[in-house]
Amino acid sequence: MSHDVDIDHVSMRYPGSQRFAVTDVHVRIKPGEFFSFLGPSGCGKTTLLRLVAGFIEPTQGEIRIDGKDMRGIGPNKRPTAMIFQNLALFPLMTVAENIAFGLEVRGVSAAKRRKRAEALLELVDLPGMAAKKVSDLSGGQRQRVAIARALAVEPAVLLLDEPLSALDLKLRQHMRSELRKIQRRTGVTFIYITHDQGEALNMSDRVGVMSEKGQLEQVAAPDVLYNEPATIFVADFVGENNAFRVSVREQVGDWAVLETPFGMLKGRNPQGLTSGRRATAFVRPEAISVVENSAAADNFVPCTVENLSFEGAFITVVLKAAGDQSFVMRQNNDGSAPRLKAGAKVQIGFRADNTLLLTNGEQSGA
Amino acid sequence: MRSFWQNAVRIFGPIGLTYISITVGAWLLFMILIPQLIMIDFSMRPLLPLRKIGGPEDIWTLRNYMVLFTNELHRAIFLKTIWSSIIVTSVALAICYPISFYLAKVTRGARLGWLMIGLIIPYWINELLRLFAWQLILADAGILNKLLMLLGFIAEPLNFRAGNSAVIVGMAYAYILFMVFPLYNAMESLDRNQLDAARDLGSSWLRIHWRIVVPHAKPGIAVGCIMTFMLAAGSIAAPQLLGSPSSFWFTEVIYTNFETANWNQGAAYATVLALLCLVFIFVMLRVFRVSLKELAQ
Ligand SMILES: Nc1ncnc2c1ncn2[C@@H]1O[C@H](COP(=O)(O)OP(=O)(O)O)[C@@H](O)[C@H]1O
Ligand SMILES: [Mg+2]
Secondary structure, eight states, X not given: OOOOEXXXXXXXXXXXXXXXXXXXXXXXXXXXXXXXXXXXXXXXXXXXXXXHHTSSOOSEEEEEETTEEOTTOOGGGSSEEEEBTTBOOOTTSBHHHHHHHHHHHTTOOHHHHHHHHHHHHHHTTOTTOTTSBGGXXXXXXXXXXXXXXXXXXXXXXXXXXXXXTTSOHHHHHHHHHHHHHHHHHHOOEEEEEESOHHHHHHHOSEEEEEXXXXXXXXXXXXXXXXXXOOSHHHHHHSSOOEEEEEEEEEEETTEEEEEETTXXXXXXXXXXXXXXXXXXXXXXXXXXXXXXXXXXXSEEEEEEEEEEEEOSSEEEEEEXXXXXXXXXEEXXXXXXXXXXXXXXXXXEEEOGGGOEEEOOSSOOOO | OHHHHHXXXXXXXXXXXXXXXXXXXXXXXXXXXXXXXXXXXXXXXXXXXXXXXXSTTXXXXXXXXXXXXXXXXXXXXXXXXXXXXXXXXHHHHHHHHHHHHIIIIIOOHHHXXXXXXXXXXGGGSOHHHHHHHXXXXXXXXXXXXXXXXXXXXXXXXXXXXXXXXXXXXXXXXXXXXXXXXXXXXXXXXXXXXXXXXXXXXXXXXXXXIIIIIXXXXXXXXXXXXXXXXXXXXXXXXXXXXXSOTTOOOHHHHHHHHHHTTOHHHHHHHHHHHHHHHHHHHXXXXXXXXXXXXXXXX
């Protein structure tokens, strides 16, 4: 069972607070989708999730689950279950009692509860743990118990508030694929919030990126988000990007010729910026390489190598161009790229379709 | 044990530790142990004329204790004191549980501060004055009767001071803080997310309290009940000021014994009262399945 969640122009301001924690968020999450909200700390992710769960009501807008308006329906009556940032397991209950709590509430008999708890422990890969105390479990095991407890009430929508943030790196990566697996097996709609873009890009069908202002900047599949960021915030926040100020010399269809302190460049112009506009151009570190001459790339910038840092599979090179503009370049450590030294003068090049022109505000097209 | 003394030496130094040991030891010995032993000694001896003290009749006996079983009036007062103290404790718990929960988990910030101050301010006034205030409130021509008559609930003033109701109300009020603070402390440490999680899983508020809040606050509830019960059972001012003249509290019986120079009987009853409180502590620990260690935390 899974439902769609329609977040319809929802804004939320806490009583007594001056600013909106969530501002006009509008997105429809499809049934059975793994949807992530990604944004920096304090951008209103938890607030949004608690709005869907029903702990708080929107100041403006409407939340519909399976087409039904949720206003006035408490968290105990919504078809959602939440996994809390700190898990919020009940420490005085056993693992089985924790998992079966939602069933106990619904008046399910003790024998049935026990069976269901065991089946769920099987699902989350913790067989035989039913009688354990919560305090005897490791971080990863607690994680799984929290998931089982939420799934026990057979929610149509599972809400996850940064559930992996307390785990160490290795366990986190393992739990990512576990979560994805559980989501596929159960078919429940997952709404996952995180400030960790790796997590969001890795697990989700679609990601909604939120800015500090509590606004939804872009909703897209992970690869689209990375390759086609719609706003400066998304281009900055998702993945690494080189950003530089430019002014548009000439608009040529979906493209633009750009004026920069280090020469004329060509880039994509999805917002249709006209000549004379100031804007920011973005190019990813992995899209840059060292070139011999200007014919080898669409865009071509003379630089000085500032420093190199060796990271095993790749080498990160920081370069300086005219106008004190820094560039970060990523070279694969496969012997194909020339070996550089700090202080060397080189030419870097990148393709026009890897150069993205964006500006904030009045322009549409996003 | 060895590491205890080693730690103590490290913290206080040898001279400091000697000083502390001697003062604490002397305090324990002269202020607690010896007076208690003297009391128990008194309680085990018969009441004798002065010239017979030290004589052949001055032997240890449990006769003073047996009086509690033979004197029907005293026994009735003793049982009533237990029963009424249990009622006081229950009333205080019933009043303080929601207050404590509200303070600990519902309000925050400035309002919490104001409510706390509001709770504490009445306790800056002497206990006797507070009891006199209750006397005025509950008197036949008191505020409460006037209010009830004004609102038309009653035609004749009620005699609140007949029986024990005034004593119970007065004590429940007098000991609210002793119940609120242990409860508040225990509930304070409960993670709000646990309440949200239970709610999210479909639980009613009643069940959240029964399954989450009460089990978490158990040690605090036990401490609050123990303190309130002991204060109620050992109280003398409240029953004297608020009780009806014909109804006595066990402490008043003890007091009368000392007043009439039957110290032996008084000491025996005082010991019984102390034992009663001890029994109550252990009953509470059993009921709440709390260990002494948890209480100390
Ligand atoms: N209960 C609350 N009362 C008032 N303001 C709050 C409350 N909870 C969160 N906020 C504010 O709302 C904003 C968003 O918080 P939150 O949703 O927790 O962000 P995130 O989960 O993305 O870190 C923050 O500025 C925070 O200070
Ligand atoms: Mg958060």
